[in-house]
Amino acid sequence: MREYDLVIRNATVIDGTRAPRYDADIFVSGGRIAAIGRLEGAQADAEVDASGRIAAPGFIDAHTHDDRLMLSSPEMAPKVSQGVTTVVAGNCGCSLAPAPNGMRAPVTPPLDLLDDEGGWFRFPTFREYVEELVAHPPATNCALLVGHTMLRVQTMDSLGRPAKKAEIARMKSLADEALASGAIGISTGLYYEPAHAAPTDEVVQVCRPLAARNGLYVTHMRDEGANVLVSLEETFRIGREVGVPVVISHHKVAGAPNHGRSRETLPLIEARMKSQKIGLDCYPYCASSTILSAGRAAGATKTLVTWSKPHPEVAGMDLEQIKREMKLGIDQLLPAGAIYFSMDEQDVQRILSFEHTMIGSDGLPHDAAPHPRLWSTFPRVLGHYARGLGLFPLETAVYKMTGLTARTFGLADRGVLAPGMAADITLFDAGEIDEGASFEKPIAPAKGIDTVIVNGTIVWRDGKSTGARPGQVLRRS
Ligand code: ZN
Numbered sequence: 386m387r388e389y390d391l392v393i394r395n396a397t398v399i400d401g402t403r404a405p406r407y408d409a410d411i412f413v414s415g416g417r418i419a420a421i422g423r424l425e426g427a428q429a430d431a432e433v434d435a436s437g438r439i440a441a442p443g444f445i446d447a448h449t450h451d452d453r454l455m456l457s458s459p460e461m462a463p464k465v466s467q468g469v470t471t472v473v474a475g476n477c478g479c480s481l482a483p484a485p486n487g488m489r490a491p492v493t494p495p496l497d498l499l500d501d502e503g504g505w506f507r508f509p510t511f512r513e514y515v516e517e518l519v520a521h522p523p524a525t526n527c528a529l530l531v532g533h534t535m536l537r538v539q540t541m542d543s544l545g546r547p548a549k550k551a552e553i554a555r556m557k558s559l560a561d562e563a564l565a566s567g568a569i570g571i572s573t574g575l576y577y578e579p580a581h582a583a584p585t586d587e588v589v590q591v592c593r594p595l596a597a598r599n600g601l602y603v604t605h606m607r608d609e610g611a612n613v614l615v616s617l618e619e620t621f622r623i624g625r626e627v628g629v630p631v632v633i634s635h636h637k638v639a640g641a642p643n644h645g646r647s648r649e650t651l652p653l654i655e656a657r658m659k660s661q662k663i664g665l666d667c668y669p670y671c672a673s674s675t676i677l678s679a680g681r682a683a684g685a686t687k688t689l690v691t692w693s694k695p696h697p698e699v700a701g702m703d704l705e706q707i708k709r710e711m712k713l714g715i716d717q718l719l720p721a722g723a724i725y726f727s728m729d730e731q732d733v734q735r736i737l738s739f740e741h742t743m744i745g746s747d748g749l750p751h752d753a754a755p756h757p758r759l760w761s762t763f764p765r766v767l768g769h770y771a772r773g774l775g776l777f778p779l780e781t782a783v784y785k786m787t788g789l790t791a792r793t794f795g796l797a798d799r800g801v802l803a804p805g806m807a808a809d810i811t812l813f814d815a816g817e818i819d820e821g822a823s824f825e826k827p828i829a830p831a832k833g834i835d836t837v838i839v840n841g842t843i844v845w846r847d848g849k850s851t852g853a854r855p856g857q858v859l860r861r862s
């Protein structure tokens with residue numbers, strides 16, 4: 386028997402801490418990094434030559450909607466193809482579980498972004514969902530959140546009002562079951578219709594179990610436009626009252642009148658960080674994507690339709706073109722999804738380069754013509770923003786998708802290349818890494834990703850999945 390399972394030879398190591406790169410071999414044994422350096426005469430069962438390549442910790446996608454993708458497409462191609470080895474799922478108030486009452490079509494938007502038919506919402510408890518992921522693991526690891534909107538849908542007969550006392554108690558116990566079964570936190574989507582009527586105090590009450598379960602609070606805030614500062618304060622207050630860390634999802638300032646206001650939001654976040662734990666993530670585009678609505682389209686300079694249930698043929702088309710050429714209005718397309726161009730590039734760059742900002746894709750894996758962030762978030766940060774624009778050094782870009790993310794979410798043995806850590810490793814070419822997907826061609830793998838390793842097993846190589854599925858459900862410590 387050889388000493389090690391796998392050795393990665395001649396790599397340039399960027400370790401995920403922002404430390405400068407260095408050259409070394411990486412030895413892997415039992416799914417963990419056993420040693421990094423030049424070990425004379427050390428032998429391994431398998432060898433990967435990484436000459437001319439960067440070896441980085443596998444990227445952690447801080448914000449995903451991969452709850453169902455992990456079950457329906459467990460090879461996780463949109464993620465592993467760009468070097469992602471761990472996904473944080475259950476965001477924006479939307480999780481696949483728990484569904485004690487099941488889910489009938491039409492599924493309440495935005496929960497329909499996970500499954501518009503309802504059949505995948507088949508786990509009565511969060512524990513059963515976790516057990517399914519353990520029994521049939523995907524290629525990537527995951528960290529799971531339970532969604533407040535899902536709890537509301539399962540608990541309340543009408544969503545346009547605050548929850549009553551008994552409903553809050555029910556949601557609280559469902560949340561506690563999820564946290565006891567492996568969820569690392571609770572997410573809200575207070576921006577969306579089914580949760581918009583929830584007052585701050587409802588959220589605080591439902592989130593109470595987080596404190597004893599070492600969980601965190603993650604939010605698609607009530608307002609990312611005119612009232613973004615009020616929403617930030619609401620988020621901080623929830624974190625303080627419950628006594629847990631908060632993560633602001635896909636931080637942005639949307640709508641032309643708000644362009645430039647990241648100059649207000651980032652200093653506020655930084656000031657509050659002195660007295661409480663706050664994280665934030667961002668995707669590297671100035672267009673957002675969610676369900677289609679007239680109000681959202683009105684605030685955008687351009688709208689692309691990503692899917693339409695009654696008119697699947699319009700996926701990928703510009704809304705104006707659909708109106709003009711096909712004489713179809715928004716009401717006739719619903720339920721549907723869309724991409725909205727509503728942000729300012731300077732804000733996106735300011736938020737991306739803010740010291741504490743993690744990278745999260747917010748990719749929507751079941752859209753017919755998805756926002757390109759699904760397939761290209763990570764290579765776009767490494768290629769376009771770090772190498773192309775020089776927004777930050779490559780070491781910083783890697784940190785924002787590895788070490789910072791693992792620390793923010795409490796994933797103790799991930800995000801850094803060091804002996805003893807889990808062997809999640811991405812090999813890429815720093816000169817070639819680049820986005821493959823675009824708004825015109827939304828489904829395409831990244832360029833420059835060489836080899837992707839999850840828990841010591843190669844899941845992506847030579848531009849394709851190996852079929853291996855070594856993913857684990859990660860806990861918070
Ligand atoms: Zn969201």
Ligand code: CU
Nearest residue numbers: 448476477747
């Ligand atoms: Cu989201």
